[in-house]
Amino acid sequence: MSDKENAPAPTEDRRHARHELPDELRADVRLLGGLLGQVLTESVGPDLLEDVEKLRSLTIAAYSDPSPDAIQAAADLIETFSLERAEEVARAFLCYFHLVNLAEEHHRVRVLRRREAEGATHSDSLEHAVAQLRDEIGDEETARRIQGLEFRPVLTAHPTEARRRAVAAAIRRITELLAARDAVDLGGITLADNTRRLTAEIDALWRTSPLRSSKPSPLDEVRTAMSTFDQTLFEVFPEVYRRFDQLLTGEDAGRVAPVVPPFVRLGTWIGADRDGNPNVTATITRQAAAIANEHVLIALEQVATRLGRSLTLDADTTPPSAELEKLWKAQQVLAEDLTKEIALRSPNEPYRRVLLVIARRIAATLSRNADLAYVKAEDLLADLLVVQGSLVEAGAPRAAYAELQQLIWQVQTFGFHLAEHEIRQHSQVHRETLAEIAEKGADGDLSDRSREVLDVFRAIAAIQKRYGVPAARRYIVSFTTSAEDLANVYELARHALGADAELPVLDVIPLFETFADLEASVDVLDETIKQPAVRERLAATGRRLEVMLGYSDSSKDVGPVSATLALYDAQSRIAQWARRNDITLTLFHGRGGALGRGGGPANRAILAQPPHSVDGRFKLTEQGEVIAARYGHPVIAARHIDQVAAATLLASAPSIEERNAGAAEKFKDMAATMDAASRERFFALVKSPGFPRWFAQVTPQDEVGLLPLGSRPAKRGLSMNSLDDLRAIPWVFAWTQARINLTGWFGLGTALQAIGDPEKLQQAYREWPLFATMIDNVEMSLAKTDERIARRYLALGDREDLSGLVLDEMRLTIEWVLATTGRSRMLADMRVLGRAVQMRSPYVDALSLIQVRALRVLRLDDTRPEEEVARIKRLLLITMNGVAAGLQNTG
Known part of the structure; x- marks a missing residue:
């Protein structure tokens, strides 16, 4: 047939x-x-x-x-x-x-x-997840898994936030x-x-003005992230813990010790990720850590002061414990004048006076007053726990587990560092630096870049000493191709600090990005755990290990369909490897905001992961407009964390793991057929002679570099010779601006056609979570395309063959996606997204038409005066900003 x-x-x-x-x-x-x-x-x-x-x-x-x-x-x-x-x-x-x-x-x-x-709950909430887990594995095992729950969002400065x-x-x-x-x-x-x-x-x-006058510096990006912390994250994280605890403890909430651990840990690449960004230096990373420390200490001091002023419990009604009396005496020895002053204002109020001294000590930590400052966050936490314990002992549990518990959670979550600064650098930079050291010696006349590479390790050591080890212990090696790429990090640290020096604590994380790297991941990991430095860290951490997966580059490498299947396969193999080697694995998902970079609803993606690849731990990058969308408003932020936490717990439910494993086995032949067909179609486009030039003609790819979105260049500085060196973000951004969104769907129509059986596809859509998530994400991506507008962009090029290939695949994908879902129209079952697209699309069309006009002038008319060309470029940048705002995603 x-x-x-x-x-x-x-x-x-x-x-x-x-x-x-x-x-x-x-x-x-x-x-x-x-x-x-x-x-x-x-x-x-x-x-x-x-x-x-x-x-x-x-x-x-x-x-x-x-x-x-x-x-x-x-x-x-x-x-x-x-x-x-x-x-x-x-x-x-x-x-x-x-x-x-x-x-x-x-x-x-x-x-x-x-x-x-109204008391309504969501089917994807923590409440439903806990209920399902209890049904499947019982109360005791559910409680154990809650204690091990981890959610680690990592803020990045990838330039995808177009708004000033x-x-x-x-x-x-x-x-x-x-x-x-x-x-x-x-x-x-x-x-x-x-x-x-x-x-x-x-x-x-x-x-x-909708346009920045210049690109933001890395420290500008740091301060932007800090505004999110100040406005929402500092208060929202403990609020989520509180709601979850109320769910678990019911009527006893607020009167008994909480059973929910502070399960969110914030990470950041902002001011720390130097892969391809020469503007991020060791000095910048130190400054980024200092800014974060300042913000968290100010926030903690304000809460402690407010709490101290309100905790006016009398010693007669709520007698202090021996431990609290001991703490007060220690405070008197530490700061005699201060404690006298506070005692005069707080007669017979032991809790108030101790907390007010604690608040002053937090302020002294910020001002670096060595006599009064806390050395580390653990010391502050210990003092707060003494206060809490005394309240419980005195019969005042409501005071112990109210706002004081919020503050304890905040200290446990943020420490004195606020976020864990994660360093990232390209493996090739490490290799070239070591080659130069081998030639000239670590103290020789090294290049600026090599000196900077070594300075980073000195910065890590200084940050850990001042703000604590969690402040900067993760080091990510992008484009990891071998175990040697990871060993190079430890060797560079020794060169930087000296063979006899105490090295900073380092957890070196491989980042597997390309299709070939994903295929080789388990072999690389096998060799990695044989390294002495890695064995030492595994022993110190209880055999915990992180592995990062790159969604964007793998998609640019082999197309979205093959990348999705390859990532699932890699996760499955890595999870099995971890179990064989008794390793507690955390997979770190380098997901972007756009669907072409692994975006889409995070909770659905989690529930489609292979068995044992989550196990109660989920870590992902959050970037650009996604940070504002998910964490900009406290109500929405709380809802997002609730969804992700629920999915993270539920992913290891027996029914979910059995469903995913069974579907992967049942549809493996179908996956192989789709993989081969989609990749062949994708390569027919991107490997066609002259494709990079044509891509730059028919999209605003060249102009993306003019838009001052972030401090990072649009291309990696290692070489500038081909499309391979173009970063995934401008690759996605350009296709999005052209209303084609090619990176989210290209090749899927051919893959589905290769199966050729709508009934089989509909069965897979019902039973195979990975496939269903991919189809729904592609439907969302296609919803923001427009063939009429796309044709006008494609007309800017001189390759009808490539334009025809794109449009044919677009139509084919729409036809077969609808056949797979069994629906007659796009977004028929996606009410919220459907109305958002419906409300915006005509207005986006207007901006797109203005943008095409500007691009056509820039492409086809080089006789205009320089001043007029500058005005046209400004118009182009405004339309790019507007299309990004209208489509609500950039890269």
Whole structure:
């Protein structure tokens, strides 16, 4: 039977299912859009609003009309705009996207709070996960697994956040004003005042340049991450622990010792990841650690002071324990004048006075007052536990396990370092540095880069000495190809600090990125655990080991389908290897925000992992716009952590592991067929002669480097000779901007067609979690593509063969994805995403058409004056910013 005979039947409309907006969200969007229109009229004139409305009407009409003439009318209008007017229109649509995004986030928060108030629970929550585990493995084993739960989000500075910090701040203020309209019954003057302030903030947003004047420095990126810590993470992490503990202890919550461990540990690459980023130096890493230390100590001191002032329990009603009396005496010896002053203000209040001294000691730790400072976070924790123990002994458990417990959790979670700074460097840099040392000696006339490599180890030692070992003990080797690549790190440390010096504690983590590296991973690990330094660390850590997997480069290497299958296979083999070698394994997932970089719902991805590859521990990178989306609002952050923690626990449930193992075995032949077919199709495109040049023609790939997103260059500095050296982020970003999203789906249509049996595909979709997750993620990716717009980008190139290949595969993938899901339209069962795409797509179309115009001028007309070219590039960058905001993902 031919492929054509088995192809799914065509449908009249393969675009998107229609989803109605909730009334409250619709009202918010109408309010904010109306105020933006008022601002545009007041600041520029009614003619700007008229042009915006004309373009908006044409793209909305075209969204429902697939004929070429419909979208051409919008393109014709854009051609009539002057450069100045085109920029104004683009900025107007960009502002609109910011407002729509914040309205959607606000509505999500509104729904989450409403469900909580109604007592509703989610099927993917910790409550449901614990209930299922108890049913399957019993209470005792469930409790043991909860004690071993770990979630390790690692913030990275990958340049995928297109918004300026000033823009983000304005959006936050608008969100607060919008929330105020829900929080109280506003009316009359109060409502009018809120509307006035909203209008003023939208006016400020409109007048704020959407583009940074220069690329942010690594320390700018560090400070951006710190704002997330200050605004949400410091309070949200212990709040999640509290909610989980209430779930487990029920009515006894707050009166008995918590049973939930502080299971979140924050990591960061920001200011520490130097792979291909010459702007990250040893000095920068030290400064990044110092900034983090400052933020966490300020936060801890504020909580301790507030708690000390409120804990006014009298010694007569709540007598201090012998341990608390001993602590107070030690404090008196440490700071006689201070304790006298506090005692005068806190007569007969032993808890208040001890905690106020603790707060002063935290402040002294920040100011580096050696006489009063804590040496390490463990000393602070010990003092807090003495206070807590005394309260329990005195019969005041509610005081012991209320805000004091929150502070204890915060110290346990963040220490004095806030986040674990993880160093990353390319294996080739290590090899070249060692070769130079072998030639010249460690103290010889080394190159600047080699000296910098050695300085990093001195920085690690200094950071560990000042802030504690967890502050900087992980060292990730990107593009690990052999065990020698890991041994090189220890050798470099010895060269840096001297053979007789005490070396810093180092956990060297292999990062397997390419398809070949994933295939060789177990062999490399076999050799790695034979190394003396690794054996020593395994003995010290209870045989704990981390292995990192790269999603983005593997996808760029062999295409999204083959990469997905290869990553699953590698995880399965590594997990089996760890069990054979009695190793407690943590797999570190280098997932990006975009679907082409391993993005998508994290909880579903966790539940599709191979048996024993999770075992209650999950670690992943969080970057760019994903950090803001997942952790920018406390309610959403708490919900995200709840989902991930639930999936991390549930992934090792017997039923889940049996399901995944059984599906992998049942569909292994199907996986092999898809792998071969998709890879052949992917290589037919990317290995075609002239592909890199064509890719740069039909996407804004070259211009990505002009957009000041982050401190990292768009290409690795090791060589600049081919597409292989292009970083995965601009690779994804460029295809996304062109409305093709090729990195998320290319090759899947061919892979599904190679199976050729819709019934078998539908069975796999029902029974094989990995396959179902891949299909759903591709459907989300395809939802943000648009063939009519894509054709206009592809027309910028001179290769009809490659353009045809892309468009044919796009159509083929849509057809076979729908055949696999059994649905007639894209996003039919994804209500929230469907309405988000539906609400934004016509407006994204407008920006895309403006961007195509700018690209066409840059590509085809090199006679324009330099000043005009600069203006066109600025217009291009604004549209790139706007498309990123509209699609809600960049790289």
